Amino acid sequence: MADGEENLTISMVLGWDLAVPGKVAEHVDESAKKLKQELFDADDQVQKSEPWFGEQAGLSARTISKGYRTDGETTAGVYAAMSKAIQEGCESIGKKIQTVRDLISDVENSDYDLFYEENGAVKSRESNWETAAPPWGIVSLYLKQGEINKLDLKLKTALWEVAQEDERVAERVSQCIEKLADSVKTEMAGDYTDQGLLDILRKYQTKDSTKDGVMWPNATQLEYVRKYYDPTFQPKFVTAEEAAVLNELSLVEQVKFLTIQKDAKAFGQSNKYTDQDEDAEQDGHGDAARHMYWNARMTQEFGEDWAERYTTAHEKSGGNVAAREAMDLYNNKLGRAIGLDKTADDATIRARVLDEIDNGKAVVIVSGADGKTPQLAWSKDTSVHSTITGPGVGIPLPGTM
Structure with missing residues (x-):
């Protein structure tokens, strides 16, 4: 979802529409089912050809067809695995983005007029002089800094976890391709x-x-x-x-x-x-x-x-x-x-x-x-x-x- 050379920002992840890859997953899954059915129908016709082609040539044709069906079903399985990886990835990334949203809410609702930057850094619009004013004085300053440090760490960590999960999901989808039959890989080289x-x-x-x-x-x-x-x-x-x-x-x-x-x-x-x-x-x-x-x-x-x-x-x-x-x-x-x-x-x-x-x-x-x-x-x-x-x-x- 993100360019591998580009660092994620708060605005970027909040702008992701996970419904789009979700639709892609649905189409890929539909393609897997369609391919599997077409393979079955084609091979079924060949396997039923023995009354007309019972000699060695017919046997060879049926053997080849069975091999094509096996390899094709492996490809269909790859499609299905990719669909599942995308769907599960959307779910896991969505949860991590929600964590970012929740932390942003904590920042914006803070008593210390806090705000966040695109990299997840948390800061306060209040000067230290304003925070340390009576009646609480220096105690308020310590409390404000403690809250800033806590939310800063949490928000940066949450953004980092979104970035890591995004990369992991992309890698899991790519790894599905490795499961193609060797004959298919060689043919495509x-x-x-x-x-x-x-x-x-x-x-x-x-x-x-x-x-x-x-x-x-x-x-x-x-x-x-x-x-x-x-x-x-x-x-x-x-x-x-x-x-x-x-x-x-x-x-x-x-x-x-x-x-x-x-x-x-x-x-x-x-x-x-x-x-x-x-x-x-x-x-x-x-x-x-x-x-x-x-x-x-x-x-x-x-x-x-x-x-x-x-x-x-x-x-x-x-x-x-x-x-x-x-x-x-x-x-x-x-x-x-x-x-x-x-x-x-x-x-x-x-x-x-x-x-x-x-x-x-x-x-x-x-x-x-x-x-x-x-x-x-x-x-x-x-x-x-x-x-x-x-x-x-x-x-x-x-x-x-």
Whole structure:
């Protein structure tokens, strides 16, 4: 319901119309039932064909039909699971939004003329001099500050819980796609004539996380990050596995990690490829540069094993587009190889990354023969202007990592 890069505000969550996703859930559930019935009817006709087609050809047709029905019913089950996840998500998010509303009411009905800001901070319109006036004096000031602190913490926590639940619901819906039959996933991956690219597509896929994602960093880590990295830093929703690997780092190392991540993002946004076409930043040559540089720096700082475990965990979100997952994981590996040279300075790393991309060792994403399916392509053989940005969620391939 919210953009993953955008921090939630009070006005934003109060403006959500949960009836809209509720309607979507109803339509998805209706589609599941319709698909299941159509599969049954079609297969039923084929299975009844034995009086007319009793030989080997008929048996083969009935066997194939049964397989199609099984895979189709699995797809219908995915639709039904998605519908349920959306419905339950609307209910859970709705309850958390109601908590925000109740706390806002407490703020507005306070005796100390309190108000709230969009980030959940609670303040008073009364000056301390006004509050400390007779007859209660300094006692009133202590009472006011105590109420401000209490409501401030509660409202910020309630807003944070809405943000976390919103991300969790989106991830649960995406995870439903992972339950599609492997035959369906493979069929949707696109057509490849280059065996090397097909091998990369199949090999560089992660197994989806089976746990709920979490907000990282936690409260203690966040305090340190805001003090020594960025006072405006906001927690991000990550996979449970990703958080576990990040938590292996010390607080000092976590700040270093965020600094490297920031540097990599800047490099991905501004390089010779994005100078030619700004869209190269997403799933193109610029994106390859970001991933390779990021992994090289992390390998230098934290070691190859940690960098590999972290970046693999980073890709475990549900419904990750198969070509994008393979692109990122493969280019990550190229970057880690560069980072094994501990003596390479920042300029050397950047130069080696660009050289790898120019020499065709990296992969990017282009449109498949059907004009829609994202497919891998070698960076050297692909114009910067030919890459595409894949959809946010897509049909994954079976995980191998």
